[in-house]
Amino acid sequence: MKRLLGRYGLRTAVLGYLALLVVVPVGAIAYRAFASGFVTAWRNLANPDGASTSGFVHALVLTLVVALIAVPLNAVFGVVAALVLARRRFPGAALLDAAIDLPVAVSPVVVGLALVLVYGRAGWFGGWLARQGIQVIFSIPGIVMASAFVSIPYVTRAVLPVLQEIGTEQEQAAATLGAGPWQIFWRVTLPSIRWGLAYGVTLTTARVLGEYGALSIVAGNVVGHTQTLTLYVGYLFDESDTAGADFGAFILAAITLAVLALLSISKAEKGSPPWRSRFGRSRSDLAVSSLSTTSP
């Protein structure tokens, strides 16, 4: 009886915590966004009295473009970094390992300021870049850089434990069977880490979509030009346009949730990874699933 109570008590505590912090506020946003009806909400944005519609659509497009550039960049970098850390021994490996976590360790505001320091007009490279006609800060390159910067660790952290777990034997077996380095990567390594990679990409995407602090510094916050969705929502909130802010926030949350849902679906469908059969789960799968239990 006591044990039963303990078990359900724990569950209640976990679910209650999640409800208070996540489910209720996000639900409230959704409710507020539709409180006056979806059509009204959309019309508010589509037929505004000011410039806010074009602002919203532009922000949405800009956010997606930034994600489409930053996420693949970090996916490739993350896999390469994980491979280097898992497979090679070299002086400075520990340093690289720590440096990869740096972007989430420091506040995004610091990231933004650091980028301005280096790439701003008065920055180390900024002046030279400006003379070449490239503007980084207060422009799309800066937004992409800041987004990529803050989301660097996720792919590496999701893939590295899987790589360490599977070891190098399968790759060596492939080599003895006649496969070259690229064939080994595409046919053996990548399929082995695909779930870790999918999870890392999902987290990266969520982070890129949601970044605010660093962008608020490097983007310049020009409506209809360098405003991403998060910045746009913040801007509407500051302008006391709570209806618009709620709707924008809802769209933002919906996109992120859709990305997370996509992962779960692909994992469940073509997924049911073969090794998660009724014959028991392998440890590499456990590594992935233990990570996914920490998903937001």
Added chain:
Amino acid sequence: MRVIAGLETPDTGRVFIDGDDVTGLAPKDRGIGFCFQHYALFRHMTVWENVAFGLKVRHRPKDEIAKKVAELLDLVRLDGQAARYPSQLSGGQRQRMALARALIVEPRVLLLDEPFGALDALVSKELRAWLRRLHDEVHVTTVLVTHDQEEAMEVADNLAVINLGRLEQVGTPQQLYDEPVNDFVLTFVGPATSIRGEYFRPHNVSVSRVPAPGSHQASVIRVAHLGFEVRVELRLDPDGAGEDEKGLFAWAQLDRDTAQLLALNPGDRVHVVTDEGSPSAEAPARLDGATSEA
């Protein structure tokens, strides 16, 4: 083994396969098949895909791949398991699949790293006999590393005993058993017992109730009946040369009829004789802790 496969670079020496110097070649260009100790199967591929891998990376035509995979799966008796994943196979099936995967590229040399190490004793014995028959069927030079002497004796035509990185002796199982070059080989490739500092095969030690020329007096400690074989544990009387207590213990292997005739009981006084011409050598100071490969 890993040096032969090209997975590691030798500090000294060169690797020849069929007379070709392959020391500088990548594993994929050596024409080898390697079965890893823990099989290293591709977990995300089915049995069929695993076996087909070696041909797929060589971009062979689809129908050729299908034909050869079917052939190999039939050979290793996995034709019914083609659509399964490695995690759904038993240990013995995984081992056979690893063999099929290595054999499909028609290697010049097949390398087996402790192929039965991860299997339970019964499956291991069965697979051993099967592997030997398979070897006679497919005719591919096979190098097998094992720490199990019995396995080596049973499967191999030629044995090489390696002790602490040094090659001790190369020969047929019979040569190694009957004409060991040193004590290490003698004690390693078969049972051995020491009598007065010399090693003998226990079946070359006989026990008698009456003294004979060159016999040693001893007491029976224990008689163990192991079916046809009867094991007699003995303690030799000290000969006054200051042997240590441990060196006095020996054992003899008798057949059942002889043992029945002698009707030995613990505590009986007997005379121990060693056969002429049996392999023997000076007992080395220390044998335990030696790692060996055959």
